[in-house]
Amino acid sequence: MPRSVPPPDHxxxxxxxxxxxxxxxxxxxxxxxxxxxxxxxxxxATYNRIEQGHSSPLxxxxxxxxxxxxxxxxxxxxx
Numbered sequence: 001m002p003r004s005v006p007p008p009d010h011x012x013x014x015x016x017x018x019x020x021x022x023x024x025x026x027x028x029x030x031x032x033x034x035x036x037x038x039x040x041x042x043x044x045a046t047y048n049r050i051e052q053g054h055s056s057p058l059x060x061x062x063x064x065x066x067x068x069x070x071x072x073x074x075x076x077x078x079x
Contacts, residue, residue: 025071
């Protein structure tokens with residue numbers, strides 16, 4: 001079975017930055033990771049991996065997270 005090639009470092013840095021913005025928005029909204037997990041239908045561990053930048057979420061998941069936090073998606077993805 002072929003191994004997946006990890007993304008380049010510059011992509012990982014940007015993924016972590018998005019996770020940091022998601023976490024900051026969640027905390028500003030006074031929500032826990034569990035709150036977001038429940039609102040989006042994902043488990044807390046999956047959501048945590050997105051915040052930590054260890055997982056690359058699907059666009060649909062980003063829409064759900066944005067809605068659950070009440071923050072515009074563009075704000076979470078800005079550079």
